[in-house]
Amino acid sequence: MFENLSERLSGVFDRLTKQGALSEDDVKTALREVRVALLEADVSLPVARDFIARVQEKATGQAVTKSVTPGQQVVKIVHDALVATLTGDEDPGKLKIDNPPAPMLMVGLQGGGKTTTTAKLAKRLKERDGKRVLMASLDIYRPAAMEQLAVLGAQIGVDTLPIVAGQKPVDIARRAKQQATMGGYDVYMLDTAGRLQIDEVLMQEVADVAAVTSPRETLLVVDGLTGQVAVEVAQEFDAKIGISGVVLTRMDSDGRGGAALSMRAVTGKPIRFVGLGEKMDALETFEPERIAGRILGMGDIVALVEKA
């Protein structure tokens, strides 16, 4: 699938060999292929459309560097626009966890990687920032969900809230807050059950948890392989709970990660971390350049134009 894209674009480059300024037609021809590349990378359709329109405007009339083709020049412009969109205003790795105990809420669809990411982040906070962290599972639905977080906590040496059977998520959250306050923790992390953004009962449940704890960070954990639905998921979670950032998991896959662009474009919320595996240290701070190169799958050309 990767080869196809390169082939397709190099076909375009062959056709566009005139030098000088980029004509509207040059840009249009190249952008048609870029649009397909974005869609194949799972960028949501409306986001891809807006993005292409913006680049079209920006690129038309731009001078072409002598040693590259117009097509290559367009790819570079697209790449830069991708980076610009993906880049937030602040340092993505810096969480707002002053005022101990700072609550952090982890939310998302089923199976996205919330529990794993909760533990990875706890480990990072403990080891990098020297924080005392308490983790609590509010997942009363999925079999052995609480046990899963407890096992991970033991693995990384981070405390988990003792499990009390029969408690509602809001009550567990209250208990976590109390224990975090009394126990002198810097941060308490609330791992929640996976839920569909259209499930009104469960969305209300997590909104209630947010109301009771006023999280300093509410992170939406999303599978990096997510397709067109990413926009809707991010919008709904943001509208109903209010998110402060996104974590993109499973970026150790060969997926292109177009969901990153979709979510960033529609919510304006920063992508903070990427998950790069199942191990507890497989978490990195989000780097816009890397994801941009991956979405486009044209890193080599970008480097070429940068050198020219």
Next chain:
Amino acid sequence: RLRRRDASPQVVRRALDDAMLEQIEELLIASDMGVDTALRVTANMAEGRFGKRLSTDEIKQVLADEIARVLEPVARPMPLYPKKPQVVLVVGVNGSGKTTTIGKLASQFKAAGKTVVIAAGDTFRAAAVGQLQVWGERAGVPVLTAPEGSDPASLAFDAMTRAEAEGADLLLIDTAGRLQNRKDLMEELSKIVRVIRKKDPEAPHNTLLVLDATTGQNALSQVQTFRELADVTGLVMTKLDGTAKGGVLVALADKFGLPIHAIGVGEQIDDLAPFDPDEFARALTGIDR
């Protein structure tokens, strides 16, 4: 007079022209069908109809029919064989719904009068065994386990011996989630298959790849690699109770022709439905009925 005219609603017809086809194409892309397949489907539906005036309902129906036509040949329930135990290996990327689907399948087969045994082949993920044990209890089916970190292939082998000794009809084997680009983990899976075949050269009789409907175009690469390295015999798509349409199944049917056995439509034990191409196509095109 105006009101009278509004009261007898006229069916709006529009020409099936390029602009219309582009709109349809976008609807399909938004369902995760992928650009190539979306183009092919729209081209097929335009054939012999281009320029004709059709109502929105008619267009949707034609489109749904076209999609159902592609899916019809792959819509097949999981085949049952007289072999005891029939070994069903369940594979897929992380978090796609393998364990949950095994719980649902166990319950369905049990209700159909089969004796079922489950093997907890995910010896890697935290509390994976505990999760499957709960599903075993819910389904009323025994779960064979091995300690965390032990070799899943030898557990599979032991489970076959046990299932055989007990005369079970079906042995469902769960596996740890793995990304298809992880060579080491895919090799581990090939090894599980090899070891199973030592016991019964025809097993696993079914290797089910569980796909998450939320996944976009990467599903194509998942099917390609898992089929190559684990001889996948059929697909299950989960999480179709969400808003993701799962359009990539159309591309998959077109490219690989693997049977689609069932779909997951929720987290409860009964939330596993047979794959119905017409219903799927109607949901994808937005025909509510």
